[in-house]
Amino acid sequence: MDRAKTKAVLQSIGVLAAIALVCGLLLGAVYLLTEVDPRTEAYAKFAADTGLAFTVPEGDSGAGRETEYTVTVSTVGGTRTVTAEVQYYGLSDDGTVHAFCTAGSGGYGGNVQMYVYIRDGMIYKIVAGENSETFMGNLESSETFYAQFLNVPVAELLDGSGTDYVSGATRSSTAVTAAIGAAAKYYDLYLTEAANG
């Protein structure tokens, strides 16, 4: 390779690297300015969804508790076992509502985040969080999908193999059912006794 060509190649690399570096620094600054603590964000979402006050506890209130669960869900041709995680848990300041931010795997676009609210031992509200699913709308427009979880005792939701899925959004149904199942399992493991006094 002659010298001029080498110089041109090195110059190209240098310019591209310099531009990438400056852009990276700029993005770092923007990231610092727009960063939000995800736990604070989850608690704000809890409050917005329920209309109740949720105070962010200091430190990790759920230390030592299991957060990853396997949930059996019904799918095309039988059942499937998928993992789901409880990302954040909060109790409303008046102590009536247990709020969960969970993520179920197995979705078409990866994990599906769900906000699950339990009152008096039953799920009373489910809100979809961040996800990359293309057919989440099918679940919302289905009259029966979310209804099968609402106002049902949590103990009956620990096993998702008896739940129905939405045709055309099977993988989204799987991830959502797993996410709801994880909240039910966490509640059953750690909160049932506390709720019963």
Added chain:
Amino acid sequence: MDKAKLKETMLGGLLRNNPTFVLVLGTCPTIATTTSLFNSFAMGVATMFVLIFSNLFISLLRRVIPDRVRIPCYIVIISTFVIIVQRVMNRFIPDLYSAIGTFIDLIVVNCIILARAESYASCNKPLYSMLDGVSMGLGFTCALCMIGIVREFLAAGSFAGMAIPGFPAMDAAASNMFGFIVFGCMMALFNFLVQKWNARAKRAEKTLPLAREESPAEVTKC
């Protein structure tokens, strides 16, 4: 400062080279985000922000960027501003971000921005390039808003979220297929009006004793 070029640059994106109705660029976000006026406006403003700043930076660096790596350099610069828009929108307007967030990411490969970077900003001074960004961005925003108004009115029977009593909403009007129909009709109407306006301007010029030479449609002299 060339006043004629400034005027040509400023009006170019709005009328003669309108990115949506004349150059037919950025059709994908045009159809996908124009289901309501608010979404259309937000998408237009986000694109305009990226256009202005990417044009400015590409123009500033036009003598530094080697020809063989110009496209990767443009992509790095454009994606930086897209990520800035994305993070700011996600932080301060999360509801809007959840509605049109997917298309904000896709601004990186929006052909309007790449086309202006390649054909205009890379061979013009920063001020003109910024003005081109403003002009193209305004042209894009206005076009999206016009389509958004019609689609929202027909699909939801409302204007900017305010319900218009007595108007029967047609759910099908929110579909992408209907979006294409509205887009086509508005494009035809826009081009008809612009041609009329051009013809009138030409007639007015002919009546002058010394008719000026017609300026080129695209200001991309390098």
